[in-house]
């Protein structure tokens with residue numbers, strides 16, 4: 001294959017690749033993320049802390065500021081100390097990458113692989129809290145996660161009403177043995193809600209009945225939103241779920257962001273469980289505060305509590321409150337019956353890309369994760385960072401076939417679907433001419449940055465692999 005140079009995949013994106021979104025992220029966005037953490041620690045101290053917590057917050061404050069200086073000075077990437085490894089449970093792969101591979105000696109905040117260094121950043125932040133007894137379980141990003149979710153109330157209520165309207169029909173579909181075309185329309189709808197995972201792009205389900213959704217108007221609205229989806233393998237995923245006649249089949253979600261995206265993922269899971277397309281859904285969350293908004297196990301409990309909290313989501317109508325309470329109750333019921341579970345394997349917060357999800361990768365959890373996912377009827381990977389890990393965040397030609405870019409995963413028995421809003425430089429699986437067309441389009445309003453269309457969040461890809 002042209003994409004592999006004598007069998008080797010291309011290198012990964014580096015932070016000093018000129019005029020890339022990765023370079024912009026490393027130089028502009030990371031200092032802001034660390035400064036926001038400084039501000040949120042200060043806010044947390046001001047609100048409720050004893051003398052010891054205040055003193056320890058002062059230590060964290062100073063250490064975060066020096067981390068910010070280190071990043072801005074493009075200083076060297078130092079290994080974690082033994083104390084840090086022990087107290088913060090740092091995965092062994094992070095130091096191994098720096099110490100064992102001569103290519104990585106001399107890597108710095110300005111010259112290193114974007115994927116590694118971005119994950120290294122979140123462990124460097126986590127360590128500062130883990131080493132302080134009063135702060136070791138503090139999620140420095142919680143305030144931002146909660147304020148963002150609160151701001152999406154309109155979409156939350158809208159979707160809760162649509163769920164309440166559709167629920168009887170979903171139950172009926174399961175009972176009477178749904179016809180494929182109805183399931184197909186609904187599956188696409190819920191997949192697209194989960195894909196975009198934001199309050200604004202809710203498409204069709206305006207108090208919709210099945211008839212509305214299947215109507216011509218519905219099809220037109222769908223075409224509009226689907227124009228932004230450059231690769232769409234949704235039907236292949238549905239066929240896979242329909243063919244498993246055994247009845248009890250598991251669907252796994254490798255999660256992305258908390259808040260509205262998690263809420264949308266719960267909607268997709270509820271759809272799969274009510275229609276019987278899945279008998280169990282397993283949510284894979286992160287073990288530490290990660291990428292600012294990624295889901296930790298506790299964030300699911302927080303979300304359900306928020307749905308019931310009339311202070312958090314003040315409702316001017318009893319119907320709105322009832323719709324949110326209904327969804328919260330259904331999710332609780334799925335969790336109580338073990339139809340929905342959530343866990344956080346350490347592998348998901350390592351620096352390892354997903355070519356390591358393979359039976360031969362016994363050292364840092366890849367083989368263990370593979371054995372879980374290989375049993376799943378479908379593994380849904382959400383968001384951009386997961387896509388970057390699936391493709392190794394490598395400098396592939398943008399027409400590289402998906403099955404080439406995901407390496408061993410294409411043939412080691414994991415059936416997967418990547419729901420990715422495009423927010424990074426890596427992009428594969430495009431038909432010839434698509435990248436050129438979108439680069440010209442983007443260039444018009446962003447001179448010199450045409451290829452950044454793949455980092456804009458304006459387009460998406462839905463990519464399936466059978467794993468055979």
Ligand SMILES: O=P(O)(O)OC[C@@]1(O)O[C@H](CO)[C@@H](O)[C@@H]1O
Pocket residue numbers: 025029118256257291382383384385386388421423424
């Ligand atoms: O995975 P998500 O939430 O869809 O996107 C996360 C992201 O935007 O943040 C990082 C850039 O700082 C990248 O890993 C990725 O592009």
Ligand SMILES: [Mg+2]
Pocket residue numbers: 256257382383384421
């Ligand atoms: Mg995302």
Ligand SMILES: [Mn+2]
Pocket residue numbers: 256257291293294383385
């Ligand atoms: Mn994310």
